[in-house]
Amino acid sequence: MTRVLVLGGTGEARELASRLADDGHDVTTSLAGRTRHPRLPAGEVRTGGFGGVDGLAAALGEVDVVIDATHPFAATMTEHAAIAAGRTGTPLVVLRRPGWTAGPGDRWTRVGSLTAAASAVPAGARVLLATGRQGVEAFVDVDAWFLVRAIEAPAVLPVRAELVLARGPFALSDERALLERHGITLVVAKDSGGATEAKLVAARERGVPVVLVDRPPLPPGVDVVTGVDEVLARL
Numbered sequence: 001m002t003r004v005l006v007l008g009g010t011g012e013a014r015e016l017a018s019r020l021a022d023d024g025h026d027v028t029t030s031l032a033g034r035t036r037h038p039r040l041p042a043g044e045v046r047t048g049g050f051g052g053v054d055g056l057a058a059a060l061g062e063v064d065v066v067i068d069a070t071h072p073f074a075a076t077m078t079e080h081a082a083i084a085a086g087r088t089g090t091p092l093v094v095l096r097r098p099g100w101t102a103g104p105g106d107r108w109t110r111v112g113s114l115t116a117a118a119s120a121v122p123a124g125a126r127v128l129l130a131t132g133r134q135g136v137e138a139f140v141d142v143d144a145w146f147l148v149r150a151i152e153a154p155a156v157l158p159v160r161a162e163l164v165l166a167r168g169p170f171a172l173s174d175e176r177a178l179l180e181r182h183g184i185t186l187v188v189a190k191d192s193g194g195a196t197e198a199k200l201v202a203a204r205e206r207g208v209p210v211v212l213v214d215r216p217p218l219p220p221g222v223d224v225v226t227g228v229d230e231v232l233a234r235l
Contacts, residue, residue, distance in 0.1 A: 001026055002235060005063040007077060008041060011194065012095055013069035016228045017041035023235075027061070032070075032077070040173040050080070057084040064156050067231055068222075069095040073190055075216035082219035093234050094224045096191045099215060101201060106211040111193075114138040117188050120211045126182060130199060131213065140190075169195040175202035184208060191215050 108189035133154035
């Protein structure tokens with residue numbers, strides 16, 4: 001039996017925890033606690049941060065391996081995991097689902113940050129803002145109308161905005177209807193990858209441009225895999 005700490009918060013993390021538990025491993029998933037009603041994985045669950053690198057390093061003393069299956073934009077947690085694992089000698093595997101790739105008909109503009117994405121919004125646009133609640137603040141002063149979609153309400157909203165609280169992934173038919181109903185002329189999203197790409201397909205079909213925020217870089221030297229099967233193979 002291997003003692004595994006999963007840094008979670010994604011669908012892949014939940015699948016991994018379930019399969020580890022089914023295989024008889026001692027699995028604990030750590031959730032950041034930013035969502036009040038998260039989907040809980042199998043095994044033990046701890047909520048809240050570790051108190052920085054020192055706290056995480058202390059926690060790694062109780063496990064055999066750590067799997068970082070956090071969101072691709074959880075850069076701070078991934079950096080802390082790499083430092084703490086290096087300090088303690090704990091094996092670390094980073095699980096990152098592949099990002100999205102533009103295809104024929106896509107009108108994407110890739111940018112390096114939320115600030116750059118806000119600067120790329122033309123005045124008067126009608127924007128589907130699908131960056132999560134923590135990304136909304138960058139768009140507060142932008143001269144556009146925003147349909148803000150998030151799991152929980154953000155702390156602030158743009159002056160002209162409508163808030164939709166919903167948890168994806170969303171069906172393509174629903175995304176088509178959403179863009180049409182609100183007259184969306186621009187989609188702004190993070191390159192999260194995975195099953196939430198229906199909004200990008202709907203945008204392609206309607207000829208709506210997309211501003212896509214690139215992922216932050218991973219720490220150098222970490223062992224990166226793209227799927228749960230690869231994680232289990234490492235174990």
